[in-house]
Amino acid sequence: MRQVCFGIDIGGTAVKAGLFDAEGKLLDKWSFPTKRTEEGKDIVADAAEFINGKIAELKLQKENIIGIGVGIPGPVKDNGDVLELANLGHGYFNIAEEMKSRTGLNVKAGNDANVAALGELWQGGGKGYRNMVFVTLGTGVGGGIILNGSILAGSNGAGGEIGHILVNEEEMVTCGCGKRGCLEQYASATGIVRLAKNTLEESEEPSKLREADEISAKTVFDCAKEGDALAMAVVDKACHYLGIVFSHIAQVIDPEAFVIGGGVSKAGEILTENIKKHYNKYVMTTLKNKEFKLATLGNDAGIYGSAKMILSTIGR
Amino acid sequence: MRQVCFGIDIGGTAVKAGLFDAEGKLLDKWSFPTKRTEEGKDIVADAAEFINGKIAELKLQKENIIGIGVGIPGPVKDNGDVLELANLGHGYFNIAEEMKSRTGLNVKAGNDANVAALGELWQGGGKGYRNMVFVTLGTGVGGGIILNGSILAGSNGAGGEIGHILVNEEEMVTCGCGKRGCLEQYASATGIVRLAKNTLEESEEPSKLREADEISAKTVFDCAKEGDALAMAVVDKACHYLGIVFSHIAQVIDPEAFVIGGGVSKAGEILTENIKKHYNKYVMTTLKNKEFKLATLGNDAGIYGSAKMILSTIGR
Numbered sequence: 001m002r003q004v005c006f007g008i009d010i011g012g013t014a015v016k017a018g019l020f021d022a023e024g025k026l027l028d029k030w031s032f033p034t035k036r037t038e039e040g041k042d043i044v045a046d047a048a049e050f051i052n053g054k055i056a057e058l059k060l061q062k063e064n065i066i067g068i069g070v071g072i073p074g075p076v077k078d079n080g081d082v083l084e085l086a087n088l089g090h091g092y093f094n095i096a097e098e099m100k101s102r103t104g105l106n107v108k109a110g111n112d113a114n115v116a117a118l119g120e121l122w123q124g125g126g127k128g129y130r131n132m133v134f135v136t137l138g139t140g141v142g143g144g145i146i147l148n149g150s151i152l153a154g155s156n157g158a159g160g161e162i163g164h165i166l167v168n169e170e171e172m173v174t175c176g177c178g179k180r181g182c183l184e185q186y187a188s189a190t191g192i193v194r195l196a197k198n199t200l201e202e203s204e205e206p207s208k209l210r211e212a213d214e215i216s217a218k219t220v221f222d223c224a225k226e227g228d229a230l231a232m233a234v235v236d237k238a239c240h241y242l243g244i245v246f247s248h249i250a251q252v253i254d255p256e257a258f259v260i261g262g263g264v265s266k267a268g269e270i271l272t273e274n275i276k277k278h279y280n281k282y283v284m285t286t287l288k289n290k291e292f293k294l295a296t297l298g299n300d301a302g303i304y305g306s307a308k309m310i311l312s313t314i315g316r
Numbered sequence: 317m318r319q320v321c322f323g324i325d326i327g328g329t330a331v332k333a334g335l336f337d338a339e340g341k342l343l344d345k346w347s348f349p350t351k352r353t354e355e356g357k358d359i360v361a362d363a364a365e366f367i368n369g370k371i372a373e374l375k376l377q378k379e380n381i382i383g384i385g386v387g388i389p390g391p392v393k394d395n396g397d398v399l400e401l402a403n404l405g406h407g408y409f410n411i412a413e414e415m416k417s418r419t420g421l422n423v424k425a426g427n428d429a430n431v432a433a434l435g436e437l438w439q440g441g442g443k444g445y446r447n448m449v450f451v452t453l454g455t456g457v458g459g460g461i462i463l464n465g466s467i468l469a470g471s472n473g474a475g476g477e478i479g480h481i482l483v484n485e486e487e488m489v490t491c492g493c494g495k496r497g498c499l500e501q502y503a504s505a506t507g508i509v510r511l512a513k514n515t516l517e518e519s520e521e522p523s524k525l526r527e528a529d530e531i532s533a534k535t536v537f538d539c540a541k542e543g544d545a546l547a548m549a550v551v552d553k554a555c556h557y558l559g560i561v562f563s564h565i566a567q568v569i570d571p572e573a574f575v576i577g578g579g580v581s582k583a584g585e586i587l588t589e590n591i592k593k594h595y596n597k598y599v600m601t602t603l604k605n606k607e608f609k610l611a612t613l614g615n616d617a618g619i620y621g622s623a624k625m626i627l628s629t630i631g632r
Contacts, residue, residue, distance in 0.1 A: 075602050083602065131471045145568065152463065154570025155447045158602040165567045166560060166598045177600050244482060248564045251481045252461065254470025282482045284493050286391050286399065286474040 005066040005310050006051055006105075009112060009302030010034065012073060015047050018303035019054070022066065022316055024123055029303060030054070044095060048102035055103075066314060067106030069306030070099060071115030075157030080109045083156060108309045112302055114151045114160055116261065117144025119305030124297040125259040133246070133255045134295070135162065137264035140176070141184040141191075145253065150312070152253075163188070165248060167241045186241045189217040189264050196220050196234045205230050221267035235267075235274060243278025250279075250287045261295025268294065321382040321626050322367055322421075325428060325618030326350065328389060331363050334619035335370070338382065338632055340439055345619060346370070360411060364418035371419075382630060383422030385622030386415060387431030391473030396425045399472060424625045428618055430467045430476055432577065433460025435621030440613040441575040449562070449571045450611070451478065453580035456492070457500040457507075461569065466628070468569075479504070481564060483557045502557045505533040505580050512536050512550045521546050537583035551583075551590060559594025566595075566603045577611025584610065 003022040008015065011034060018029040035046040051068060054060075072095060076082050080096025099107040110118070117126070117134030126132040130149050136142040141163030145152040152159040163184040164177045171181035185191050196215050200207065207230035208223045209215055223231035246258055260272060272292040280288050297304055318337055325332040327350060334345040351362040367384060370376075388411060392398050396412025415423040426434070433442070433450030442448040446465050452458040457479030461468040468475040479500040480493045487497035501507050512531050516523065523546035524539045525531055539547035562574055576588060588608040596604050613620055 147463070147468065152569060155572045156570055156602050158566075158570040158600065159568070161567050161570070161600060161603075164600050165564050179598065179600070248481050249568050250474075251477050252475070252565055252568050253468060254472055254474040254477070256471045282495065284474065284477055284480050284495070286472050287477075 003064055003066055004060065005307050006054075006068040007303035007305070007307030007310070008047055008051070008068060008070045009115070009306060010043060010047060010070065010072045011112070011302075015043075015050070016299065016303050017047070017050065017054070018300070018307060019058075020304075020307040022311060024304070024307065024311070026300070026304070029300070044098050045102060048099055051103055051105075062104060065105055066316075067108065067310040068099060068103060069115070069308070069310035070095060070107060070109045071112040071302045071306045072109060073112045075161075076109050076111050076153065077157045078153045080107070081157070082109075106310065106313065108313050110151055110153065110306070110309055111144070111157060111160070113142030114144035114153065115305035115309060116142075116297075116301035117146050117160070117259075117305065118151055118308050119297055119301040119303070120259050120261065120295050121146045121149070122308045123304050124301060125261070125293040125295045126257060129256045129291075131253070131255045132257050132259055133160075133162075133249055133253075134259045134261065135242075136262035136295075137187055137189065137260065138262035139188060139190060141188045142262070145249075145255070147253065151309070162245055162249065165245050167244060183241055183245050187238045187264075189262075192217040192220055192234065192238050192264065195237055196231070199230060199234050199237075203230065207231060217264050218266070221264075221270060225270055235270065239271065239274035240278045242275045243280075244282055246275060246279045247282035247287075250283050250290060254287060255290065257291035257293055259293045259295050261298075261301060265294055319380055319382055320376065321623050322370075322384040323619035323621070323623030323626070324363055324367070324384060324386045325431070325622060326359060326363060326386065326388045327428070327618075331359075331366070332615065332619050333363070333366065333370070334616070334623060335374075336620075336623040336627075338627060340620070340623065340627070342616070342620070345616070360414050361418060364415055367419055367421075378420060381421055382632075383424065383626040384415060384419060385431070385624070385626035386411060386423060386425045387428040387618045387622045388425060389428045391477075392425050392427050392469070393473045394469045396423070397473070398425075422626065422629065424629050426467055426469065426622070426625055427460070427473060427476070429458030430460035430469065431621035431625060432458075432613075432617035433462050433476070433575075433621065434467055434624050435613055435617040435619070436575050436577065436611050437462045437465070438624045439620050440617060441577070441609040441611045442573060445572045445607075447569070447571045448573050448575055449476075449478075449565055449569075450575045450577065451558075452578035452611075453503055453505065453576065454578035455504060455506060457504045458578070461565075461571070463569065467625070478561055478565060481561050483560060499557055499561050503554045503580075505578075508533040508536055508550065508554050508580065511553055512547070515546060515550050515553075519546070523547060533580050534582070537580075537586060541586055551586065555587065555590035556594045558591045559596075560598055562591060562595045563598035563603075566599050566606060570603060571606065573607035573609055575609045575611050577614075577617060581610055
């Protein structure tokens with residue numbers, strides 16, 4: 001019987017799980033609400049129970065299961081230690097050990113954005129690269145870095161936390177992380193809406209955005225694509241900050257490519273081309289003209305990456 | 317007979333070479349002027365000839381020589397490919413292959429700052445760490461990053477080029493790299509002198525710096541240590557930019573420690589403490605309180621790192 005593995009992506013509202021063969025083919029996938037009882041202390045037990053249920057239901061033999069990869073929304077060390085998990089209410093624990101003791105399977109854990117990066121490198125927009133930076137522009141800005149085909153977890157599991165790189169020392173509004181002037185405050189979906197509202201308030205310039213019932217990042221990009229000057233200025237400002245941060249990252253790790261995912265990336269080439277324009281102004285000659293790609297796996301990047309993470313432990 | 321290896325550090329004015337045993341003990345070291353004939357095209361041949369001469373003079377048996385590590389002042393890929401070597405006048409070539417063909421020994425090449433970083437990690441200020449950022453504050457600002465004990469070379473050999481990270485978009489003066497507002501323009505020895513001169517010009521504030529015949533980075537730090545307010549403001553500004561760049565690096569790779577070398581680092585704790593103060597303002601909680609150390613190998617960091625680089629190829 002063929003070898004399989006599970007890839008799990010634990011999020012604040014939903015847990016996604018996928019069953020993969022050893023070659024990376026997605027055989028089946030499921031999603032269920034994150035169990036948020038007692039500040040999330042049952043989340044891991046609940047996910048383990050789900051997997052045990054699937055193993056029974058699908059009549060899988062444990063010797064044919066390579067293991068489980070798990071992505072969680074917070075810093076995780078390479079050994080599975082979780083230091084803080086703000087959204088999931090846990091204190092210190094080792095997620096890999098807890099999951100292993102509940103399923104009897106090998107478990108490898110990683111940060112959700114790092115894991116999604118690995119998924120995109122394996123089967124998505126980063127296919128063919130070995131050194132890649134993945135950035136998700138969604139409610140927040142997440143990042144994941146892959147070097148030589150492996151996740152850069154960092155010494156405290158905080159590698160790739162690029163959403164909280166300083167871009168504007170003059171900012172007066174506090175970011176979710178407690179600092180001020182983080183990239184996330186300008187380049188997340190929320191950040192782009194905030195930039196748009198501020199720009200509308202500060203000028204009298206006519207703009208289609210003034211007619212919108214509610215402004216979303218999509219509205220901003222749609223108006224920019226139609227040539228609306230004010231919307232274009234907002235897009236340009238967000239991309240300016242992204243270009244600067246990408247230049248910082250390149251000066252540090254010199255990757256082959258940047259892959260952009262998350263809801264905002266649905267805007268497409270207007271986003272990648274604009275970021276690239278700003279990026280090229282701020283890097284040394286050797287670092288110019290990196291590849292700027294769009295992610296392709298959408299919400300499945302996490303389960304793909306989790307599966308790849310556990311497959312990597314056996315050299316696949 | 318015991319196994320030995322050579323560590324070479326090719327610089328713009330001098331070539332340093334060291335003979336090491338396999339445990340990392342420096343047995344002997346030499347230095348000679350860099351051969352700058354025909355824009356530097358003979359540098360590698362000259363260094364190879366020097367090594368061949370030493371092998372004959374010391375009656376070393378080739379089977380006892382593990383190989384040669386070489387650090388050069390420019391981007392080098394992992395395989396030894398050199399794309400540009402601004403200060404040494406070479407076009408494209410593979411330094412590892414050229415050196416190997418001239419000596420008959422195994423050769424591994426790396427960028428000088430990256431190699432010095434490895435040296436400091438192995439036998440210097442970074443001893444005991446596996447993930448470290450090394451920064452040299454000299455005529456320029458160089459950087460080297462070590463992850464899991466190995467140099468992060470980057471996809472084009474430009475990993476760790478942190479001296480050219482943008483810190484000030486408003487800068488009007490062009491940096492040596494062709495961009496404007498690079499860290500190097502404020503935190504190198506030259507940059508600190510420039511900051512001091514600008515500050516003196518822009519204010520009427522009394523300062524001991526006004527009495528100096530010639531201002532050097534050392535003068536600035538010495539006056540700051542004596543409590544000179546204007547000198548302290550200059551130090552604070554340089555450390556502010558260093559703190560910001562270190563925060564960017566930490567958000568990207570989450571290292572264990574920062575090790576600071578180069579002439580400016582002779583200022584000592586006034587430098588590390590001041591950088592740390594600024595750094596902690598700009599990083600996420602998980603990344604606060606990293607170690608800030610001073611380099612200890614001085615000009616020998618390069619030969620140590622080169623030796624370690626070739627020893628690593630045989631798993632030492």
